[in-house]
Amino acid sequence: MPLVDTKEMFKKAYEGHYAVGAFNVNNMEIIQGIVEAAIQEKAPLILQVSAGARKYAKHIYLTKLVEAAVEDTGLPICLHLDHGADFEICKDCVDGGFTSVMIDGSKYPFEENIELTKRVVDYAHSKGVVVEAELGKLAGVEDAVKVAAKDATYTDPDQAVEFVERTGCDSLAIAIGTSHGAYKFKGKPELDFARLEKITNMLPGYPLVLHGASTVIPSFVEECNKYGGKLDGAQGVPEDMLLKAGTFGVCKINIDTDLRLAMTASIRKYFTEHPGDFDPRQYLGPAREAIKAMVAHKMRDVLNCSGKA
């Protein structure tokens, strides 16, 4: 079984009203923890690599580790570039064996975003690789309060239709109130489901993507803080909102922060309880297990994609 793209995964997810998890990977233990969960849950899987991950681990190491996971497990895995900033990085990943790339032109004006995305789509499609694009800006904690701010930054449904038609992108990341990192909301978490519903209805059958979708699982935050961390006010997207998003057009839900928190909580606890240990396998082993348990929980209870591989 080679690496797969997302076409079949998204079609099934759309029809089945669930979402596929896209997990960010940066090293071997993270990859193994996620993959072991996917095997256990018989779940479809997207592993995604950011520019920062490419820089940290070197592109080829991560690619080979993911290929090794496919060879070892026979699991259908999609290898995806997360937030490609320009044509060159997307081309590099297409040429380097990725089955999916994201071109993130969301910071550019509408027409420029279209032009850049279309260029990536033309190249990627000529090589059989699918493309995710982004329209609208993810909120910062301070944004998203006023309706005027929402209309300026959240994805406009009419523009989404035009964008998809003119670029031919295979999936679209939208902004409805989520944001990256561990501090997503100051007050009560809120997503613009009316907007999501409208976009879903205007693009029937079309896969949407939710970035910044970690829950910032409170037990991890508490554990980090208990063992010397300082993560006050960390808050993410509640699990029931993610489940609900999956019943609309959202087929891909991106998770990175929850992986970071699972790993960090485990390692903080380990060092507090075993101050004399210094073999990395002693603390990276339990961290890998913590990732596996967290990802299995997401697949089962939040994405609703267990048994769908």
Ligand SMILES: O=C(CO)COP(=O)(O)O
């Ligand atoms: O969107 C993401 C990666 O592209 C990750 O979002 P989180 O920071 O919420 O995990």
Ligand SMILES: O=C[C@H](O)COP(=O)(O)O
């Ligand atoms: O979108 C952001 C992801 O969490 C990746 O983060 P990173 O760029 O620090 O690797």
Ligand SMILES: [Zn+2]
């Ligand atoms: Zn973006």
Ligand SMILES: [Zn+2]
């Ligand atoms: Zn993202």
